[in-house]
Amino acid sequence: xxxxxxxxxxxxxxxxxxxxxxxxxxxxxxxxxxxxxxxxxxxxxxxxxxxxxxxxxxxxxxxxxxxxxxxxxxxxxxxxxxxxxxxxxxxxxxxxxxxxxxxxxxxxxxxxxxxxxxxxxxxxxxxxxxxxxxxxxxxxxxxxxxxxxxxxxxxxxxxxxxxxxxxxxxxxxxxxxxxxxxxxxxxxxxxxxxxxxxxxxxxxxxxxxxxxxxxxxxxxxxxxxxxxxxxxxxxxxxxxxxxxxxxxxxxxxxxxxxxxxxxxxxxxxxxxxxxxxxxxxxxxxxxxxxxxxxxxxxxxxxxxxxxxxxxxxxxxxxxxxxxxxxxxxxxxxxxxxxxxxxxxxxxxxxxxxxxxxxxxxxxxxxxxxxxxxxxxxxxx
Amino acid sequence: xxxxxxxxxxxxxxxxxxxxxxxxxxxxxxxxxxxxxxxxxxxxxxxxxxxxxxxxxxxxxxxxxxxxxxxxxxxxxxxxxxxxxxxxxxxxxxxxxxxxxxxxxxxxxxxxxxxxxxxxxxxxxxxxxxxxxxxxxxxxxxxxxxxxxxxxxxxxxxxxxxxxxxxxxxxxxxxxxxxxxxxxxxxxxxxxxxxxxx
Ligand SMILES: Nc1ncnc2c1ncn2[C@@H]1O[C@H](COP(=O)(O)OP(=O)(O)OP(=O)(O)O)[C@@H](O)[C@H]1O
Ligand SMILES: [Mg+2]
Ligand SMILES: [Zn+2]
Numbered sequence: 001x002x003x004x005x006x007x008x009x010x011x012x013x014x015x016x017x018x019x020x021x022x023x024x025x026x027x028x029x030x031x032x033x034x035x036x037x038x039x040x041x042x043x044x045x046x047x048x049x050x051x052x053x054x055x056x057x058x059x060x061x062x063x064x065x066x067x068x069x070x071x072x073x074x075x076x077x078x079x080x081x082x083x084x085x086x087x088x089x090x091x092x093x094x095x096x097x098x099x100x101x102x103x104x105x106x107x108x109x110x111x112x113x114x115x116x117x118x119x120x121x122x123x124x125x126x127x128x129x130x131x132x133x134x135x136x137x138x139x140x141x142x143x144x145x146x147x148x149x150x151x152x153x154x155x156x157x158x159x160x161x162x163x164x165x166x167x168x169x170x171x172x173x174x175x176x177x178x179x180x181x182x183x184x185x186x187x188x189x190x191x192x193x194x195x196x197x198x199x200x201x202x203x204x205x206x207x208x209x210x211x212x213x214x215x216x217x218x219x220x221x222x223x224x225x226x227x228x229x230x231x232x233x234x235x236x237x238x239x240x241x242x243x244x245x246x247x248x249x250x251x252x253x254x255x256x257x258x259x260x261x262x263x264x265x266x267x268x269x270x271x272x273x274x275x276x277x278x279x280x281x282x283x284x285x286x287x288x289x290x291x292x293x294x295x296x297x298x299x300x301x302x303x304x305x306x307x308x309x310x311x312x313x314x315x316x317x318x319x320x321x322x323x324x325x326x327x328x329x330x331x332x333x334x335x336x337x338x339x340x341x342x343x344x345x346x347x348x349x350x351x352x353x354x355x356x357x358x359x360x361x362x363x364x365x366x367x368x369x370x371x372x373x374x375x376x377x378x379x380x
Numbered sequence: 381x382x383x384x385x386x387x388x389x390x391x392x393x394x395x396x397x398x399x400x401x402x403x404x405x406x407x408x409x410x411x412x413x414x415x416x417x418x419x420x421x422x423x424x425x426x427x428x429x430x431x432x433x434x435x436x437x438x439x440x441x442x443x444x445x446x447x448x449x450x451x452x453x454x455x456x457x458x459x460x461x462x463x464x465x466x467x468x469x470x471x472x473x474x475x476x477x478x479x480x481x482x483x484x485x486x487x488x489x490x491x492x493x494x495x496x497x498x499x500x501x502x503x504x505x506x507x508x509x510x511x512x513x514x515x516x517x518x519x520x521x522x523x524x525x526x527x528x529x530x531x532x533x534x535x536x537x538x539x540x541x542x543x544x545x546x547x548x549x550x551x552x553x554x555x556x557x558x559x560x561x562x563x564x565x566x567x568x569x570x571x572x573x574x575x576x577x578x
Contacts, residue, residue, distance in 0.1 A: 066402065090400060156526050164492035178498055179490055182533045186526065 001076040001113065001315060002344035003043060010065035011087075012038035013369045025345045025361030029352050029374075034366045036348035040116070040319045042070045043346070046083050047114040047317070048138060049093075049105055049148075058089040074112050076314075083111050106152075109145035113316035115306045117323045121298040125285050129275035136198050136276060139205075139305050143312060147197060154190035154271065161187055161267050169265035177262070184254050191270040192247025195233070198271065200241045202231050208304035208311075216303065217296040218334050225281035227300055234273035295326065303338060315343040324354045332356050386412070438509070440485035440502050442467045450474075450482055457481040462519040463506065463535065464559065465489050465528065469521065472560045476568035481519075484509065489527040490534060498534060506535075510542060517545040519574055523559050524549075536577050547574040 008017040013035045028036045041051055041060075051060060061068040067088040074081050084096040085108060094101065095108040102108060123131045140147045161183040168176050206229065213227035237249040253269045254261070261268050278285040278297060285297050309316045318339055324332050324347075336356035339345055349355050352363065363374040381387055386408060394404035411419055435441065436448035443449070450456060450470070460481030464470055470483050486501040509515065518539055522528035532548055539546050550573030559567070 153526055160492050160526070160530070167492060167495070176497055179492070179530065179534055181537075182490070182530045183492075185533065186530060 001074055001317065003072045003112075003317060004075055004080070005073040006039070006043065007069075007071040008039075008042055009069040009071075010062040011042050011068040011070055012060060012062060014038060015062060015065075015369065017369075017371065019364075019371055021344075021346075022362060023344050025340070025347065025359045026364060027352065027355050027360050027362070028346065028348045028364045028366050028371060029355075030350070030366030032350055035369050035371070036350075036366045037118075037321050039366065039371060040321055040346050040348060043072060043112075043317065044114050044116050044319060045087075046070055046072055046085055046108070047112040048142070049085070049109065050138075052116050052118050052120055052321075056089070057087050057093070060087055061089055072112065081111055083108060106145070106148050109141060109148055113142055113309060113314055114319055115302055115309065115316050116319040116321060117299065117302045118319075118321040119323065119326055121302060121323075122294060124298045124301055125278055125289065125294040129273075132276040132278075133271070133274060135301065136201060137194075139308075140197055140201055142305075142309065142316075143201075147194070150190055150193050150197075154187070154194055157183060157186040157190055158267055158270070158272055162265075165261055165267065166265040168262060180258075184251060187267065187270060188247045188251040188254065191250050192243045192245075194271045195237070195246045195250070195274075196241050196243035198274075199231055202229055202276070203241070205229065205304050205308055208307040209300055212303035212307065212338075213296060213300035215338055216299050216331060216334050217293070218330065227285075227297055228279050229301070230277045230279070232275045232277045234271075235269050292328070292331075296331065299323070299331070299335060303335075306339075306342075318342045318345045320345065320347045320359075322348055322350070324349055324356065325351075435485075439483045440467075440487060440505065441470050441483060455480075458514055460517045460519065461509070461515050462521050464521050465523055465531070466560075469523075469559045472562065472567060473521065473571070476564045476571065478568040478571040479519075481517075486522070486531070489522055489531040491527045501531075503535070503538070507538075510539075510544070515544070517547065519571075520546065520548045520577070521559060525558075528559075532577075540578070546577050548577045549574050 002023040003021050006017070006019045006021060008014040008019075011017075017039075019039075028039060030036050037053070041053065045051055045060065054060070067086055069084065069086050071082065071084040074083055082098050084099075085105065086094040088094075093105045095105040096102060097108065097111060124135055137147070137151055141151065161180075164177070164180060164183060168180075209229055210226055214223060235250065235253040237246055240246065250269060257268055280289055280293060280297070283289070285294060289297065306316060306318060320335075320339070323335070327335065333356055336358045340358045345359060345361075347355055347359050348366075352360065364371045365374050382390065389411070390401075390404045390408045393399055393407050394401055396404075399407070432444060433442055434444070434446075436443040436451055437446055438451045439448060441448045441450065457480045460479075461484055462473065462479055462481055463484045463486060464473070465486050465488055467485055470485065473479055473483075484502070484506050486503070486506075488496055488501055490496060490498060490501065518535075520532040520535055522531045536546055536548075549570040562570070
């Protein structure tokens with residue numbers, strides 16, 4: 001798929017932008033703070049209803065404006081769709097497809113798919129478990145949007161249950177816990193489903209990850225060390241991908257640890273406490289891998305996501321936000337080799353020289369909230 | 381900040397559900413500009429609604445007297461009770477014309493985040509209504525969202541041991557939403573296809 005037109009209204013630093021786009025590679029070049037990331041962030045927001053930079057919506061709306069609108073025409077095979085999201089912080093957002101309103105913004109998921117590479121990706125390796133859980137769930141939702149609902153219900157059930165536990169703890173032992181069984185049931189039902197899906201996803205991602213790491217690192221040493229991502233659950237469960245079995249296992253654990261949970265006033269069992277352990281050969285990446293190795297691992301995770309989505313039969317839009325400046329020459333060209341085939345690649349960089357030649361394609365100059373198509377690149 | 385009573389009006393409007401500070405300001409200035417007669421009528425209705433409208437002593441629905449119109453209607457089936465969260469759900473279900481029994485309005489759903497447990501809902505009143513054995517079926521029509529499901533599950537566990545037929549509206553309702561937003565046809569169908577829960 002590819003985007004043929006992007007319109008922004010009061011999104012980030014853009015009061016108004018109309019930008020025609022083409023398949024293949026496009027490079028957005030401009031000095032720091034000119035709005036390159038803002039532009040690709042808008043496309044990613046349409047695809048994921050989130051930003052790779054911020055968790056809340058407020059920073060996405062231009063300072064002083066009440067709401068932002070992002071609109072894109074997307075071509076997929078021989079079909080075109082006009083996607084639109086209106087972002088109003090503090091209220092529910094509104095989404096439309098081909099001008100028809102959708103019941104919920106969430107229903108926009110699945111119409112556009114993108115994979116973003118950014119300097120923030122280093123967090124996947126060096127950051128907290130929540131960064132890796134987010135990576136998994138975002139990929140899960142990208143592949144099957146239904147999981148946005150499962151995840152939202154799980155989070156809500158968790159908040160309800162934690163709130164109940166906390167109030168009970170304050171009120172004194174065992175008080176006000178008549179509905180705890182009910183919330184246990186809800187949490188285990190959504191938790192079992194989420195856990196089963198995450199495990200199955202990692203099974204599928206594994207081979208792509210190993211291959212992507214070899215491609216990116218591409219050194220003699222990397223040939224010998226396998227990049228592995230292994231799920232680390234917060235409780236013991238049978239080795240299965242069956243959500244009902246996992247639900248039962250989770251419910252059982254919750255029964256066992258109930259005392260503890262009541263004492264501490266929080267939910268201790270479930271996918272919200274899980275992690276993914278990344279390792280290179282025999283060593284965990286976190287705390288052991290060098291900076292370059294960590295970078296290669298992060299890139300490999302993104303590349304593997306991209307390959308997996310492609311294997312699903314859907315060519316997502318690739319966004320490479322400011323990644324080349326962080327890479328040495330070898331990694332730059334290895335990454336470039338892997339992505340030149342993509343249906344659409346959007347690259348941002350402060351200086352054109354940072355972009356590998358194969359990806360320079362069409363060039364847009366970004367300055368002070370405008371993006372203008374530059375004359376065909378003459379650098380050879 | 382505006383002076384005195386204008387700011388008071390904006391603050392009051394801003395407390396209403398679904399009205400943010402900007403809208404509150406817009407409505408306030410609309411009222412300042414409006415014909416005094418219209419504003420007086422609006423104010424009168426506000427006061428009247430609080431004075432006159434009460435809640436039905438039997439089912440908890442809004443009523444203009446001790447008992448609401450539905451509870452007072454002898455043609456309604458006495459053996460079936462439909463349990464809903466709010467009065468507005470009664471209105472939504474009445475629109476479908478699928479249901480001829482009576483209602484019980486809980487006054488919300490179980491939600492620890494909002495500090496609402498079973499004791500804060502009209503569950504004790506529900507159990508009292510069941511005491512004489514006249515009611516044989518309970519339809520749980522709480523919202524098809526997390527809190528509505530939790531409330532339905534909780535009630536099922538309470539009601540099943542009484543030997544009643546307990547049913548839940550069929551799926552097909554927009555999940556995660558409010559009952560009141562379901563269209564008549566969908567809601568009507570959900571009633572027809574209701575299933576016994578266990
Ligand atoms: N909500 C907003 N309203 C107005 N301006 C904003 C908003 N959010 C961000 N900006 C401005 O946008 C600019 C950042 O844009 P962006 O992140 O796209 O830069 P960039 O071109 O990617 O720069 P770099 O090369 O440093 O990554 C900042 O100057 C910031 O002040
Ligand atoms: Mg940037
Ligand atoms: Zn009544």
